Amino acid sequence: MTLQPSKTPIGLDGVPAAETELSHVDGQKGELIVAGERVGDLVRKTSFEGVTARLWSAGTATPISEAEVRAALGEARSRAYTRLPHLLGAVDGLSIVDGFRAAIAGLRSESGLTHDATIVGALPVIAAALVQRAKGSAPNFPNPKLGHAADTLAMLHGRAPSAGEAAALDAYFVTVADHGMNASTFTARVVASTHADLFAAVTAGYCALTGPLHGGAPEPVLEMLDAIGTRDRIKPWIDSALARGERLMGFGHRVYRVRDPRADVLKAAIEKLATNATDLPFAAEVEAYARQALRKKKPDHPLDTNVEFFTAILLDALSIPRQAFTPIFAVARSAGWTAHAREQQRCGRLLRPSSAYIGEMPR
Numbered sequence: 001m002t003l004q005p006s007k008t009p010i011g012l013d014g015v016p017a018a019e020t021e022l023s024h025v026d027g028q029k030g031e032l033i034v035a036g037e038r039v040g041d042l043v044r045k046t047s048f049e050g051v052t053a054r055l056w057s058a059g060t061a062t063p064i065s066e067a068e069v070r071a072a073l074g075e076a077r078s079r080a081y082t083r084l085p086h087l088l089g090a091v092d093g094l095s096i097v098d099g100f101r102a103a104i105a106g107l108r109s110e111s112g113l114t115h116d117a118t119i120v121g122a123l124p125v126i127a128a129a130l131v132q133r134a135k136g137s138a139p140n141f142p143n144p145k146l147g148h149a150a151d152t153l154a155m156l157h158g159r160a161p162s163a164g165e166a167a168a169l170d171a172y173f174v175t176v177a178d179h180g181m182n183a184s185t186f187t188a189r190v191v192a193s194t195h196a197d198l199f200a201a202v203t204a205g206y207c208a209l210t211g212p213l214h215g216g217a218p219e220p221v222l223e224m225l226d227a228i229g230t231r232d233r234i235k236p237w238i239d240s241a242l243a244r245g246e247r248l249m250g251f252g253h254r255v256y257r258v259r260d261p262r263a264d265v266l267k268a269a270i271e272k273l274a275t276n277a278t279d280l281p282f283a284a285e286v287e288a289y290a291r292q293a294l295r296k297k298k299p300d301h302p303l304d305t306n307v308e309f310f311t312a313i314l315l316d317a318l319s320i321p322r323q324a325f326t327p328i329f330a331v332a333r334s335a336g337w338t339a340h341a342r343e344q345q346r347c348g349r350l351l352r353p354s355s356a357y358i359g360e361m362p363r
Contacts, residue, residue, distance in 0.1 A: 012353065030260065035054035047174065049147065049148060053069045088129060088130075097327065108199065123331045124155060147170065149167075171269035172266060176329060187208040205334075218308045218325045222322060225283060249308065
């Protein structure tokens with residue numbers, strides 16, 4: 001006897017797995033609220049350190065100020081630099097994405113720093129060191145007096161970033177610091193619910209982030225734009241891709257049924273960057289025609305611009321190597337992962353969902 005498939009939502013769509021004060025995603029309205037603020041307002045009001053302070057305060061139920069976070073992250077970056085020989089000891093022969101996973105798995109607690117600061121402070125140091133390593137260069141020293149985004153760029157490029165560059169990356173960090181119960185955050189919460197430490201929870205979260213259906217999508221957006229190449233090829237290229245049943249990278253989202261609110265925030269950050277490093281008008285034309293073509297092909301299945309489309313353009317404009325896009329995403333999302341892990345551990349409940357068995361039953 002074979003059981004009939006259950007009506008349980010496959011993929012846990014719409015099934016609450018936790019109660020949280022950290023962030024809320026409304027897919028019907030196209031709204032993201034992080035720590036009580038709409039994401040666009042949050043970018044205008046605060047820095048990455050500010051949103052991290054809000055997330056950590058809510059996750060731990062212990063208030064912490066933006067200034068305290070800034071100081072803790074600066075110290076953590078400096079101390080992570082001294083530990084690079086240990087952290088990079090197992091990355092030989094690995095790509096930047098895989099080397100980052102191996103290195104963060106080697107993180108451990110540090111005397112004088114909370115685990116949260118140790119993790120969030122170490123990630124940009126590791127990412128930048130791996131980028132330099134891929135070029136055959138030594139890692140650049142962090143500067144604890146800089147903001148987290150500015151120091152990330154300085155370590156990546158070996159020079160102080162302009163105010164516009166630092167502001168653009170900071171806007172990106174704030175925008176993607178947390179996003180409800182996404183796959184990597186859920187993974188981190190599951191691990192944290194077992195009372196494993198934060199290092200295990202964040203490493204697991206990063207592993208989930210590397211998948212192309214989650215954080216691994218920005219690089220293919222640039223590959224798509226490269227393949228289209230010129231304005232006169234936009235329509236035929238997109239039409240041909242859709243006719244072959246291919247997915248347009250940077251469009252569609254598991255939750256949002258309308259435009260991803262983070263897309264417009266990042267588009268505005270790119271416009272303020274005022275750089276010639278990318279052709280935003282060309283990308284905007286691709287976006288406009290892709291949205292039109294998708295509405296025509298799938299009128300009953302909304303597929304609109306998601307965060308990955310403008311993430312790719314912004315990070316490329318900041319001269320961040322494509323192979324480092326996922327680790328840089330993790331630099332920002334680690335604020336959310338650590339906050340969710342703390343919140344889950346305060347709940348004290350082991351996450352253990354059930355499954356709908358549809359296999360053979362014994363006679």
